[in-house]
Amino acid sequence: MKRYRIRRLSGALLALTTAGGLLLTGCGAGDSGDASRADRAEKADGFPAPAPPAPDSGEVSGEQHEDGTDREFAPEPDYLSTFALDVDTASYGYARRTLAEGARPHPSTIRPEEFVNSFRQDYERPDGNGFSVTVDGARTSAEDWSLVRVGLATRPAEDEGERPPAALTFVLDVSGSMSEPGRLDLAKESLAVMTDRLRDDDSVALVTFSDEAETVLPMTRLGGNRGRIHGAVSGLEVQQSTNLGAGVETGYATAVEGLREGATNRVVLVSDALANTGDTDADTILERIDGARREHGVTLFGVGVGSEYGxxxxxxxxDRGDGHTTYVSTAEEAREVFCEELPRHVDLTARDAKAQVAFDPQTVSRFRLIGYENREVADEDFRDDRVDGGEVGPGHTVTALYAVRTRPGADGHLATATVRWLDPATRAPHEESGRVETTALDDSVRGASARFQVTVVAAYFADALRREDTRHTPLPGAPGMRELAEHADELARRTEDEEVRQLATAIDQAQGITY
Structure with a gap:
C-alpha cells in the first residue's frame, strides 16, 4: 500500500463533483489566514489545533449524494480524518508473546489499531458486500474528552462451500532461525492440517527459501493430490540464511505462473521476516510485490512467527501486497489462522476501502485518531479510487477509536463517518455512512457496552506500552496499569470471552515488567 500523509486543509472550500457524489475539500495551502494561524497553533501532543470561531450560520455543510442521503463534511481548517482500512493483528499477537516471555515489546512495534482489531465486536452486519457503519462513544474522566468508536463490519463469512476457489502459494521460510521451536515445526503442522481442510477445487503451491528460493510444489489442485502435498510439507527441513527477497520473488513468480481465473490468488508468507542475505532492501522487495499486485491481482497474507520477529x-x-498480517506463537493460534481465518480471507468483499470521519466544528474543538499512523490518506484522496486502500473479506470488523474534545456545553451533531470501497468484481465504487450526536455518548466508559469497554481497554493498553516513546503522550482519561488490569479482569468475567481473558493476562504481566 502506498503511504499518504494527511495534509491540513486550508483556503476556500471547493465543491468537487466525483463519481461517488460531491466532496467538499480545501485547496491552496496558505490562502487562508485563519487556517494558517490554526496550523501554527498545533500543539506538540499530536492533536489538531482548536478551530477558529465557528461560522455564524451554526450549520455544517451538507451535500446531497446520488442515493438521496446527506454527506456532511466539516469546514476548514481541518475537521476530516481519512485512513485506509486495516485488519492486521500481528502487533498485538507479538506483544502478548513478548510479555509472556518476561519482556516488554519495543514501543516501535506497538500499533494500537492492531490491538483494537484483535477483538470480536457487536456491530450490525450488512446483507451483501460492503460495510455497515456504527458510530458510538462515551465520555472519559478527563474534562470535555470522549472516546468515539467508528465500527465497520462486513457480511458474515459464508459457508465454506460458497466461497470462490482459492489458489494459494505458500512461501515458507526454512532458514536457520526457523529451527527454534514454534517456527518451522508449527508451520508444517498447520499446513498439514489445512491441506485436509481445503476443498478439492482449491489449489496450493509451495515455495521455500533460505540462501536461495525453490519451488517445491507448483500450483496443484487439492482433489486427488493431498498425499503429494502432504509429502512436500513433511519433507521440509531447516537450512541456512534468510534470503527473503528471493523467497518473495520466486513466490510471486510461482503464483503468477499458476494464476487461476475466477479464483482468489494469494501468496501466504510464513516467516520471522529477519532478512540477512541476498536482497535485504525493503523497498526493492516491496516493488516486486507491487508489480504483481497491480498486474495480476495477487494479494499477500503475512504470518509472523518467532520470538525475534521482523x-x-x-x-x-x-501493505504493499494489498493484504494483512497476523502473528502466531502456539499450535492453537496457528490452527485458528490456517484452518479458520485463512479460508475466510480467501474471499474479498471490498477492495481499496477507505474511511473518512468528518467532525462538526460546532461541537468538536480537537480530536486524535488512536493508531493508524501508517494508514493515513490525504483527505482530498478519499474519493480518488486510484489511491490504495485496504482489502477486507467477509466476517471482518474494522474499528477506529478517536479521542475527541467537545466544546464546553456543546450539544448536537458530533461526527459523520463514511466508508468508501470498490466492488471486488466490478470495481464500482460504493459508500455507506453513519453519524453520532453528543446526546448519544454514554456518561462514562464504564457505563458503555461491554464490547466498547474492551475496545477502550485494548487501546489504553497499547498506549501504555508505547509510552516510552516520547512522541506519544497519554490518552485522555488513561488509567494506571493496575486499574486497567482490574478493568480487563472484570470484562473477562462479564463476557466469558477467552480472548478478553488473554488481554487481562497480558496487562497483568506488563505491570511487573520494566524496560
Missing amino acids: DELMERLA
Missing part, C-alpha cells in the same frame, strides 16, 4: 518488514510487505 515486525516492520512483514507489515510493509503486506
